[in-house]
Amino acid sequence: MIEQSKPNTKRLHMITWGCQMNVYDSGRMADVLAPLGYAPSDSAETADMVILNTCHIRDKAAEKVFSELGRLRLMKEARRLAGDRMILAVAGCVAQAEGAEILARAPYVDIVLGPQTYHRLPEMIAQASRAAGAVIDTDFPAEEKFDFLPDAVAPQGLTAFLTIQEGCDKFCSFCVVPYTRGAESSRSQVAVLAEARRLVAQGTQEITLLGQNVNAWHGIDEHGVPSSLGRLARALARIPGLTRIRYTTSHPRDMDADLIAAHAEVPELMPFLHLPVQSGSDRILAAMNRRHTGAEYRDLVARLRQVRPDLALSSDFIVGHPGETEQDFEDTLALVRDIGFASAFSFKYSPRPGTPAAGSPGQVDEATKDRRLQTLQALLREQQTAFNVAKQGQVVPVLFTNPGRRAGQIGGRTPWLQPVHVQGPETLIGHIVPVFISLAHPNSLTGTLVEEHACV
Numbered sequence: 001m002i003e004q005s006k007p008n009t010k011r012l013h014m015i016t017w018g019c020q021m022n023v024y025d026s027g028r029m030a031d032v033l034a035p036l037g038y039a040p041s042d043s044a045e046t047a048d049m050v051i052l053n054t055c056h057i058r059d060k061a062a063e064k065v066f067s068e069l070g071r072l073r074l075m076k077e078a079r080r081l082a083g084d085r086m087i088l089a090v091a092g093c094v095a096q097a098e099g100a101e102i103l104a105r106a107p108y109v110d111i112v113l114g115p116q117t118y119h120r121l122p123e124m125i126a127q128a129s130r131a132a133g134a135v136i137d138t139d140f141p142a143e144e145k146f147d148f149l150p151d152a153v154a155p156q157g158l159t160a161f162l163t164i165q166e167g168c169d170k171f172c173s174f175c176v177v178p179y180t181r182g183a184e185s186s187r188s189q190v191a192v193l194a195e196a197r198r199l200v201a202q203g204t205q206e207i208t209l210l211g212q213n214v215n216a217w218h219g220i221d222e223h224g225v226p227s228s229l230g231r232l233a234r235a236l237a238r239i240p241g242l243t244r245i246r247y248t249t250s251h252p253r254d255m256d257a258d259l260i261a262a263h264a265e266v267p268e269l270m271p272f273l274h275l276p277v278q279s280g281s282d283r284i285l286a287a288m289n290r291r292h293t294g295a296e297y298r299d300l301v302a303r304l305r306q307v308r309p310d311l312a313l314s315s316d317f318i319v320g321h322p323g324e325t326e327q328d329f330e331d332t333l334a335l336v337r338d339i340g341f342a343s344a345f346s347f348k349y350s351p352r353p354g355t356p357a358a359g360s361p362g363q364v365d366e367a368t369k370d371r372r373l374q375t376l377q378a379l380l381r382e383q384q385t386a387f388n389v390a391k392q393g394q395v396v397p398v399l400f401t402n403p404g405r406r407a408g409q410i411g412g413r414t415p416w417l418q419p420v421h422v423q424g425p426e427t428l429i430g431h432i433v434p435v436f437i438s439l440a441h442p443n444s445l446t447g448t449l450v451e452e453h454a455c456v
């Protein structure tokens with residue numbers, strides 16, 4: 001539990017966009033602010049502090065921030081007229097990339113802070129309360145933020161995120177992450193295991209290890225020697241009560257032999273892997289600076305499936321990267337058909353300021369991007385449905401995590417991350433239970449508890 005030095009007298013409202021690392025970071029910002037008396041609140045109107053944790057990955061994601069700021073401006077003004085103060089902070093990757101522009105476009109913002117400075121938040125609040133002007137902190141400080149964040153982590157529940165690695169050195173042509181999150185850095189194995197043990201002691205059964213490039217993790221072990229994700233998975237699997245381990249997002253180049261072997265040896269490592277390929281065309285993969293070919297990706301997937309035949313894959317795709325021809329796009333469709341994905345995210349290429357691809361010749365027009373995206377998504381949807389339908393008639397282990405939407409229903413996930421609903425007692429929440437899958441839907445499964453099924 002977090003030691004409260006002050007009672008919960010102030011309300012903190014957070015809005016989080018972007019990847020799971022932002023979700024994790026929002027939790028850690030709440031942890032930092034709890035000792036100052038800030039308690040989470042669902043309402044922005046009555047909040048004493050509002051933090052927007054932002055994403056810069058595509059143009060649309062970044063624009064959402066400015067429209068939300070417009071709405072908050074009115075609330076902040078209403079609070080001021082009532083004699084109250086609302087501190088407005090913008091965190092995350094838009095803050096990092098466009099800190100000065102935020103203050104120019106929205107001067108009523110009090111604090112702008114980049115992803116590496118969350119541990120300094122209390123200091124910034126104190127400064128913002130004293131000063132009339134805004135506080136901006138988008139350094140990549142020499143100290144590691146994780147070493148300065150409080151150890152105590154608020155309980156996350158049965159499933160939890162744990163950031164083990166940040167930043168990226170890959171510099172894909174289209175991507176802002178190396179600029180917004182900085183160079184790759186790994187937390188130590190000791191720190192990761194300690195946090196995992198704390199989560200498990202608070203009731204977590206499933207941990208998803210997070211990193212922009214999670215399988216490039218090389219945190220030092222207890223002897224000061226760089227470790228690897230395969231070793232970390234084995235060490236985590238030894239924590240009693242930790243029943244499921246996942247990790248995301250992986251880069252194909254960093255899937256080493258030991259990590260592949262871990263998938264065969266560690267039953268806690270779930271047979272589902274998010275392994276973005278982005279494109280199936282070797283020309284475009286080279287232009288993207290992905291540093292692998294379509295054949296190398298196919299070979300990697302074959303090696304993974306050899307050791308773990310039930311492994312399911314998901315991926316990210318970009319259509320319309322500069323230079324992408326109809327043939328390149330066909331190559332992407334061919335790769336999708338060859339691999340067969342259980343789920344996927346796909347996006348139209350969005351030029352990001354400061355990235356190499358944004359200035360490249362051969363920009364693809366919007367209509368072509370739209371058409372390619374629709375074609376790709378139709379194929380991916382078909383594959384996702386087929387993957388779900390293949391589970392019909394099978395008995396699969398489901399970790400129940402929550403009450404369902406309808407009365408008497410409970411919900412959970414299969415090892416392949418498919419949501420499952422059954423009629424069943426809430427006492428099963430927190431347990432892994434065999435479920436007979438009776439019906440597949442495009443995005444979820446319906447099942448019956450095996451004991452019940454045996455009775456009918």
Ligand code: SAH
Binds near residue numbers: 249250251276317350
């Ligand atoms: N680290 C991960 C990806 C992080 S960003 C990886 O290496 O794959 C999540 C996804 O957003 C990417 O996989 C990519 O598909 C998409 N993305 C990133 N930049 C983009 C851009 N400029 N336009 C469209 N999609 C983009």
Ligand code: SF4
Binds near residue numbers: 169170172176213251
């Ligand atoms: Fe972005 Fe590429 Fe790094 Fe992924 S590997 S975060 S896509 S630069």
Ligand code: F3S
Binds near residue numbers: 018019055057177212
């Ligand atoms: Fe977005 Fe930053 Fe994550 S740009 S996807 S929030 S690393």
